[in-house]
Amino acid sequence: MRAVLTGNKYVTAFTLGMQSSMEYRLQFFIGLFNLVFPIGLQCLIWTAVYASQDHQSLYGYDYGQMMLYTVLAGIVAKLVMTHLEHTIAEDIKSGGLNTYLVRPVSYFGYRLSAYMGSRVVSDTILIIVMSVVIGIAMAFHIGEMSLNRVAVAIITLVLASAVQFLLTYTICALAFTLQEISYFFVITTLIVQILSGGMVPLEVFGEAANQWFNLLPFKYTIYFPVNVLNGRLAMNEAFQGMLIQLVWFVLLIGASRMAWKLGLKRYVGIGG
Amino acid sequence: MSIIEVNNLSKTFTYYEKKAGLRHSWRHLFHREELERHAVSQISFNIEQGEAVAFIGPNGAGKTTTLKMLTGILHPTSGHASVLGYTPWERAKAFKRNFAIVMGQKSQLWWDLPANESIYLNKCIYDIEDRIYQDTLDELAEMLDVTRLLGVQVRRLSLGERMKMEIIAALIHQPKLLFLDEPTLGLDYASQKKVRQFLRSYNEQKQATIILTSHYMKDIQDVCSRAIVIAGGKIAFDGRIDAMKKAFGDYKRVKVRFYEPWKEEEVYQWLGAHAVVHAHHGDTLDLQVEHEAIKTVSRRLIEHSGVEDWSIEEEPIEESIERIYVQQSKERGLNVGQEQSRAAELQSLEA
Numbered sequence: 344m345r346a347v348l349t350g351n352k353y354v355t356a357f358t359l360g361m362q363s364s365m366e367y368r369l370q371f372f373i374g375l376f377n378l379v380f381p382i383g384l385q386c387l388i389w390t391a392v393y394a395s396q397d398h399q400s401l402y403g404y405d406y407g408q409m410m411l412y413t414v415l416a417g418i419v420a421k422l423v424m425t426h427l428e429h430t431i432a433e434d435i436k437s438g439g440l441n442t443y444l445v446r447p448v449s450y451f452g453y454r455l456s457a458y459m460g461s462r463v464v465s466d467t468i469l470i471i472v473m474s475v476v477i478g479i480a481m482a483f484h485i486g487e488m489s490l491n492r493v494a495v496a497i498i499t500l501v502l503a504s505a506v507q508f509l510l511t512y513t514i515c516a517l518a519f520t521l522q523e524i525s526y527f528f529v530i531t532t533l534i535v536q537i538l539s540g541g542m543v544p545l546e547v548f549g550e551a552a553n554q555w556f557n558l559l560p561f562k563y564t565i566y567f568p569v570n571v572l573n574g575r576l577a578m579n580e581a582f583q584g585m586l587i588q589l590v591w592f593v594l595l596i597g598a599s600r601m602a603w604k605l606g607l608k609r610y611v612g613i614g615g
Numbered sequence: 616m617s618i619i620e621v622n623n624l625s626k627t628f629t630y631y632e633k634k635a636g637l638r639h640s641w642r643h644l645f646h647r648e649e650l651e652r653h654a655v656s657q658i659s660f661n662i663e664q665g666e667a668v669a670f671i672g673p674n675g676a677g678k679t680t681t682l683k684m685l686t687g688i689l690h691p692t693s694g695h696a697s698v699l700g701y702t703p704w705e706r707a708k709a710f711k712r713n714f715a716i717v718m719g720q721k722s723q724l725w726w727d728l729p730a731n732e733s734i735y736l737n738k739c740i741y742d743i744e745d746r747i748y749q750d751t752l753d754e755l756a757e758m759l760d761v762t763r764l765l766g767v768q769v770r771r772l773s774l775g776e777r778m779k780m781e782i783i784a785a786l787i788h789q790p791k792l793l794f795l796d797e798p799t800l801g802l803d804y805a806s807q808k809k810v811r812q813f814l815r816s817y818n819e820q821k822q823a824t825i826i827l828t829s830h831y832m833k834d835i836q837d838v839c840s841r842a843i844v845i846a847g848g849k850i851a852f853d854g855r856i857d858a859m860k861k862a863f864g865d866y867k868r869v870k871v872r873f874y875e876p877w878k879e880e881e882v883y884q885w886l887g888a889h890a891v892v893h894a895h896h897g898d899t900l901d902l903q904v905e906h907e908a909i910k911t912v913s914r915r916l917i918e919h920s921g922v923e924d925w926s927i928e929e930e931p932i933e934e935s936i937e938r939i940y941v942q943q944s945k946e947r948g949l950n951v952g953q954e955q956s957r958a959a960e961l962q963s964l965e966a
Contacts, residue, residue: 350739350742351739352736352739352740354739355735355736355739356736359725359728359732359733359736362727362728362732363725363727363728366727366728367727438721439721441683441688441716441718441721442718442721442722442723444686444687444688444706445686445687445688445711445714445715445716446711446723446737446740446741447708447711447712447740447741448740608690610688610689610690
């Protein structure tokens with residue numbers, strides 16, 4: 344088995360991605376700071392909001408649950424958001440894709456493997472941080488956490504990452520048509536993060552908006568796994584959600600394949 | 616048997632034109648006039664196994680576009696091509712296993728890792744046996760004199776060293792067909808020479824077919840025996856490099872030194888229509904003379920008492936080619952400068 348794996352091109356791309364990510368230690372620590380800062384700010388804002396309210400709960404969350412949601416959503420957002428869009432769009436825009444098109448390797452498989460490799464170290468640290476948060480929540484009985492829930496949540500997280508990767512990959516195919524796409528990503532990243540529940544719980548947007556959110560894949564990437572983990576969703580709702588994640592996964596595989604097939608026909612392969 | 620067969624291959628790009636100024640930028644936001652540019656138009660040629668062929672032409676002539684169609688990066692607008700028996704833009708895996716392309720401006724190496732990691736990745740991509748991989752790597756690294764640099768991070772290598780690593784990565788699966796797009800671009804003279812020597816011997820030893828684009832005539836003369844000159848998307852010449860000069864006009868360069876400085880109009884009075892002044896600095900004169908007129912000019916030089924010394928040389932091949940660029944551009948109602956700025960403009964538009 345080991346011999347098969349060591350010679351595999353995608354396994355090699357995975358290990359190269361991992362090695363490459365370790366080159367920039369400072370970047371990684373700045374990334375961690377980037378995680379702590381917005382979460383801390385949001386916690387402060389929610390603390391102020393809850394302090395000024397007479398109610399014990401807001402949008403169905405008591406103070407402890409809201410803190411837990413904010414911290415977990417921040418970590419999950421870091422785990423599932425790929426930030427690959429600029430790399431892929433740059434490959435398309437500046438012709439870097441050429442070097443993959445001429446080799447017997449799938450660009451999708453290659454990018455995915457290298458990306459997964461590049462995430463090993465940072466995700467390990469994020470998972471440790473998340474475990475500590477879960478441990479604290481369990482100790483203080485915030486939310487309804489249990490080990491069973493954690494196990495189910497891990498599966499929803501894997502599916503969420505897959506859906507998010509495919510979403511990014513499909514959106515990136517727009518770079519075949521649009522001349523300048525980086526501004527577009529600034530907007531989409533923000534919108535996707537809001538619609539995914541990465542900033543605030545989706546209940547904040549009201550009943551009507553949530554009806555629409557149910558039709559989109561975004562809430563299944565952050566809001567859903569976080570709520571499986573913190574116990575707001577019953578187990579049967581969790582399994583239902585997983586099924587929807589699977590449907591989105593299949594739909595997005597189809598969509599990305601089609602978008603890339605059309606895009607590659609238009610591809611102009613700029614540069615020498 | 617031809618390993619490359621190209622029939623009436625064409626590629627048309629669409630682009631938008633915008634006049635300078637804010638007003639036009641504003642209009643451009645709402646209305647864009649779509650224009651077409653025929654990058655390659657109905658070219659046909661065959662290349663045999665083991666040939667080393669140069670694609671020559673000015674910027675924007677269609678060389679790289681042709682190369683991209685032959686490697687399957689681009690779909691053509693019309694026409695057919697067969698490379699190693701495959702239609703390149705169908706991008707069959709079996710096809711990709713048998714060729715390689717080195718692009719001077721595009722790297723396949725991982726920037727932050729040593730080059731041997733990227734080369735090892737290609738070993739896995741092309742499914743090369745361990746022993747063959749090691750032998751090929753040792754041989755290529757030795758030939759290009761970079762064995763000790765294989766373990767150095769790519770970002771710490773010089774441009775020339777990086778290009779040699781690119782070549783090793785491209786050739787690790789020992790392809791029988793190799794495309795090179797400006798492989799010596801920006802390299803110092805010693806590195807250029809090394810790369811040229813290497814390509815020549817790779818072509819001879821492995822009987823590999825090489826297709827090369829370059830703006831350096833030395834690359835072309837040292838590596839290739841045949842040239843395809845592309846200008847304005849069309850083939851202007853296809854034949855042996857030594858036959859190129861005849862095809863573009865057989866001129867000699869006559870260098871004359873006088874005892875005293877001369878005026879240019881006096882030279883014309885003296886030599887008439889037999890020669891064109893190429894360069895003139897006081898007492899030295901550089902003349903372009905047609906092959907047939909060389910006897911007449913020589914006679915007049917011998918007879919002239921003001922001539923101190925003179926020599927006859929072959930015209931550099933670059934200048935023969937330059938003539939065909941100018942000629943092609945004139946035919947299209949443009950001068951070379953306009954043509955080049957148009958190509959640059961299009962490149963930036965496409966980017």
